Amino acid sequence: MIRKRIFDISFSFLFIIIFLWLYLFLGTLIFINDGSPILYRALRKGKNNKIFTCFKFRSxxxxxxxxxxxxxxxxxxxxxxxxxxxxxxxxxxxxxxxxVGPRPHDLNEDEFFEKNISNYNDRFELKPGITGYAAVEGNRGGTDIKKITERVKLDKYYIENYSFTLDIKIIFKTIIITISNICNRLF
Structure with a gap:
């Protein structure tokens, strides 16, 4: 897991530096469009059920x-x-x-899913990710029991089969999906 942490630090630092212009551009658009705050801060559960503040651009x-x-x-x-x-x-x-890791959910959703889906808490064996195996396999968005149960299965698969190679595959698939989504929205 040390290798994963080193990769996380290196990749995120480079991403922030390379796309600093995008942070500034989107932040400025949000501010012009609707004032401050620019960021939305949400409490989420991470590894070992530790609560943390998750940052997003306010939408x-x-x-x-x-x-x-x-x-x-x-x-x-x-x-x-x-x-x-x-x-x-x-x-x-x-x-x-x-x-890469299981995508974090809202705390209220976590509480509900913990009570209603077996193995839901297995997701907290690893840190949550910006992207994840379930997300690139098309299981993202909806929060009904059926979708979350499938997502938990995919998260469990990722946890049990974690490898640096799997992370790289997920990252490349995420890049392709993101570029495709942006192009579909713009053109």
Missing amino acids: MSNHLNPKDRKITYLGNFMRKTNLDEIPQFFNVLIGDMSI
Whole structure:
């Protein structure tokens, strides 16, 4: 796992440096579009059930009343292309997350799934990831019991079969999916 951590630090540091312009560009657009805060901070559960603050670009309007909050046009684009997730590279640098691992869920969802899905807590054997095996296998998004049960099976497969080679395959597949999503939204 030391090799994984060294890779996580190196990859996330390079990503942040290379795409600093993208962080600044998206942050500026969010600020111009809807003011501050630019980042959304959400509590998530990580390795060994440790609670951490997960960073995302804010994709919802900045209304004080939660009933009035809506996904902004920019936020919709960022969500569909996963660009709202790129601040999580800072979570990787901090050590709360990994580049590849089971995707973290909302704490309330964790509590519900822990009670209703056997082996759900196995997901917390590794750090959560910006991307994961379940995500690149098409199992992302929905949070109904059936989808989460399948996601847990895929997460368990990843945990039991972890290798540096598998991580690299997942990263390349993520890059292809992300570029495809961006191109589909732009063109």
